[in-house]
Amino acid sequence: MKIHIKSGHLIDPKNNIDSKQDVFIAAGKIAGIGKALDGFVANQTIDARGLIVSPGFVDLSARLREPGSEYKATLKSELQAALAGGVTSLACPPDTDPVLDEPGLVEMLKHRAKQLNLAHVYPLGALTRKLEGKLLTEMCELTQAGCVGFSQADNAITDTQILWRAFEYAATFGYTIFLRAEDYYLAQNGVAHDGEIASRLGLKGIPAAAEGLAIASILRIAQETKTKIHLCRLSTAEGVELVRQAKKQGVQVSADVSTQHCHLTDHDIGYFNAYANLKPPLRSARDKAALCQGLKDGTIDAICSDHTPVDDDAKLLPFTEAEAGASALELLLPLTLKWATENKASMFESIAKITSQPASILAISGGDLSVNADADIAIFNPNTEWKVSASQLKSQGKNTPFLGLSMIGKVQYTLLHGQVAYQS
């Protein structure tokens, strides 16, 4: 199968390309950029006039809900959602049921994903067994089974001795640890940012300092143990500042933010809108501004969807009892473009945040369109306006705080292994 993507505007941040270039694909790989090899005859030509051609997006966090919560979502439904959103590679956190703490479970997940052939799935293994923060998992075995890093998902390790040991052990083999920083005790039972809104609504708050405290400990231990750390879902201004300083001091740290936190604040809880119940909680306008600025100046390396499909039974509840999380794979592109527009960032910068940057954090191939690389490609119209509706979302989770809102930017084609895997 040979495909010619014609007359599109190519953005490939890793190779520093931002210009009108044709892309030629043969045998699932990029065969040429700009001009074809001699004798290239396309079986299919995609007219990309007015469209952007980019590497398929790489999402640092998407919950697929398998194994264990197939009533919320399945690999098939969520990987189809990924393709509809232009996402061709994604990392999934280990908080499945059972937890991804055994090589057999990881192998099964990889196998199922491969059979479906819908997008590349890169599991993050559990850092501790059952995510309980007590016993280390078999990290080498898990890596062999396909894990690309280790994570505690939303569970903190409260014992700093164990945290230290886990870091040391992971650093022995050069594994990256992915942590969402939140002090367990300060966050206990909290459901919203501890500020005026939580005070008015009578919601138990999580102080911004809960993130700062945890980041400070993590960075300090990472520095001592020389561990590669990725901080997931920053939510506070102080978190951004701590990462900025750490990077200046040469700590091996990277960070991401979710699309939700780039655009929403605790005001969006409104009258107890359960779709705005997220982890970490939506924070103040000042925090949001610092997150957006942190993305712009490179303190925050990547944007992720933090896709978390939740079924109606778990979401149609009073705010405090509703399960946290938002369905977001299909909004990754438009919300990233919206961040760029609002923060005067270029298309090139914004695409880097969802392609080359996350691929480099995960240390996976993908996120670029080098010659001979896998032809995983997203082709989108940056100007198409569309409205988010439950019926339109391919994900089984319809739980998004953006429901009913207009988005700008829509994926037209997603190519996986050089084949058109999605077409709008």
Add this chain to the structure above:
Amino acid sequence: MHNPQLDADGNLKHLLTIEGLPKKILTQILDTAESFVGVAERDIKKVPLLRGKTVCNIFFENSTRTRTTFEIAAKRLSADVINLNVGTSSQSKGETILDTVDNLIAMHADMFVVRHSQSGAVHFIAQHVPDNISVINAGDGRHAHPTQGLLDVFTVRRYKPDMHNLRVALVGDVLHSRVARSEIHALTTLGVPEVRVIAPKTLLPVDVEKLGVHVFHDMKAGLKDVDVVMMLRLQNERMSGALLPSAQEYFKTFGLTQDKLDLAKPDAIVMHPGPMNRGVEIDSSVADGHQSVILPQVTYGIAVRMAVMAILNGGSPSSLRASASEQTGGGA
């Protein structure tokens, strides 16, 4: 964002929180309540405003006093009343809050009075009832207890009619108190120029001053020259632990005694939403003293709840006042 408590014409559709309600509506409720105060003093304590209507008290959290006063209020308006103590049992059986509510909708209730332990639960129910049902919040978590807030300002207004010239102090556990939040919004909306909160830092919510109050941590400074002292209940489980060291120390520092009350204006009134912890937040001699209006609060609570139900049922202020002065034809 559309205020879920108001209909398209700006009339009260549900009563979920005082916050965001216009002064006009609060005044309408208080004025209507005035006309109902007299009903209780008659031989036949009934008016026919809600005849043929069914009011359903749904209590997901236990309550005796609030449920009883709502029941009396509904009955004095000639409504049929169903009490449902859901407690925690039906939810432990797996029934969701919406299942419970759907069942009651199917029984054709006209008005729901709801209490729930979670902030926001009553808003949630209001979003899921059909148009012809009104929902009254009888207390949700730490969020709101609007009829309590209204009856408290009703009491204040009866004793201190010039609301624009008052200093009011709320004392105690503001952090966990839905009553405090509703009182603060009611007082500030009605134009009380100075509302104070007096509490240790562990019992105050973050940014509480943004609700329009002045913060004090010392009873002597906070009570100085106030016209109204509103005490808040301290839950037993909070008396000793990480929020407070002991009930004794709390009483010494933040309990209301006659000594401390003497710093307020000589004609200051003392209020408490009940139930009281005598000797913890308030000294018995103050609770039972001549400045206390704690029992009148209970009496007015019924009139205020009658007013809220009558207005939600669609009565205009003037027609309600006229109806209140008539007696029911008996047998209702």
